[in-house]
Amino acid sequence: MNRNWLRNQWQQLPEAAVRRLQAGQLRHYLRTAVLPFSAHYGELFRRHGLNADSFRTLEDLQRVPFTTKVDLLNTAKNPQRFKDFILVPDPKVLARRPRTILRALAQGRDSVKQDFESEFRPIFMTFTTGRSAEPTPFFFSQRDLGHLAIAARRVVEICAARREDRLLNSLPFAPHLAFWLAHYAGTAGGVMMLSSGGGRVAGTEGNIRQLRKFKPDILIGIPTFVYHLLHQAAEEGVHCENLRCIVLAGEKVSDGLRHKLRDLGHELGARPLDVLATYGFTEAKQAWPECPFPHGEPSGGYHLYPDLGIIEVIDPQTGKTLPPGQPGELVFTPLDARGTVVLRYRTGDYTDGGLTYEPCPYCGRTLPRLLGNISRRSEVREMNLDKIKGTLVDFNELEHVLDDAPHIGAWQVELRKINNDPLDLDELILHAQKTNGADETQLCRELSERCFTHVEIRPNRILFHSSDEMRQLLGVGRLLKEEKLVDHRPAMKSTAINDVRSVTETETKT
């Protein structure tokens, strides 16, 4: 009863109700699905003297130790570690349950068996991305695909798509959550969708052709690629009079980029565009969107689904759960997942605005929302340019600074050694495409000053390129995801290079 209430009323529950219903759902989920059938958590809970009844309120969730990305990695001792996180039902345990017996009497044994198959048997997978570690598979059962469809339909609803809209999905075709969630957004949302496969499958030209012919109302994609697509389309004089919304996934979205995309929309003859971001990651098997908000106002944040999972914000140092409104690291616990299940998963992503349970000022929904910017761990790691005055540069901050910089469009930061000599100084070269016929000398001065003010480093050189050259540099249509930071320093110590690689790893988490 309570579970149905949480599912049906997910977008209109105040904080106290959400917390009470989530605690009840968590107990039920642990008791019936996770603790009996998860090798990892069964053992972990036993070691910590915990069982489902240990969780009377949501605060009790803090008694569960965190799970991190490292816990899921295979080791020499356990080369198939990911399997410990897959729920594997024990038929004997299921058969003994009174509910199973009653259902078998009412519907017949075969029907019950089929239901369990659909609940537990893994039939679909996505992979984590990130170049530093082996991708980890995440398994979905039929029931998980049902949840994926629910989450996807909600993205469509919250982004205010209409039945008569046409969606162009330009996310790269890959076994990654983002592409499949978008796919389900069309099918489960009942909206006409064309998935182009992204730049690498269809090329920029192929995607532009779809803009011309399919005339989408809504365009879905990775920010860097969408920027290129619309820029090139504008250069070719394409008209996108139907386009009214862009939904972005896979990278964070700065205010500067939103402005630039709206300007491009104007050039393409579109109506004033809503540029909406989504946040999600493989381990959550879902993503959360922003709702449309007036231009110039702060976003209403990412709208969470309280029936499908719990997001906690924790102090990354102490691990303590923080109250609403506090910045911190995001931790995720599913409430009804099968297949691969991780509890209290530390994402390594940081929110600077924290959680709120207040009704959304724009769409009026009452549900938990994540406010402010989210920075991802892979981008927060500092790149150590130790030979440039020992300055540590935060790529996350530099990315914001450059995305927000006026008069430039696409950009790329390149690291080199002077004269290509491994022992010589590092140099940072900024490649950029200037817009609006800005004066180069003036723009160089402004960009250099801007970088120095925000990240205390000046590019050694700033080189301007045509949009075609920028596309080549960034690998648009060649790479699954465009490269905004490249390291061309010759290898001297492999560890140093790996450090920088970890910075350049921009993960498509959704």
Ligand SMILES: [Zn+2]
């Ligand atoms: Zn809203």
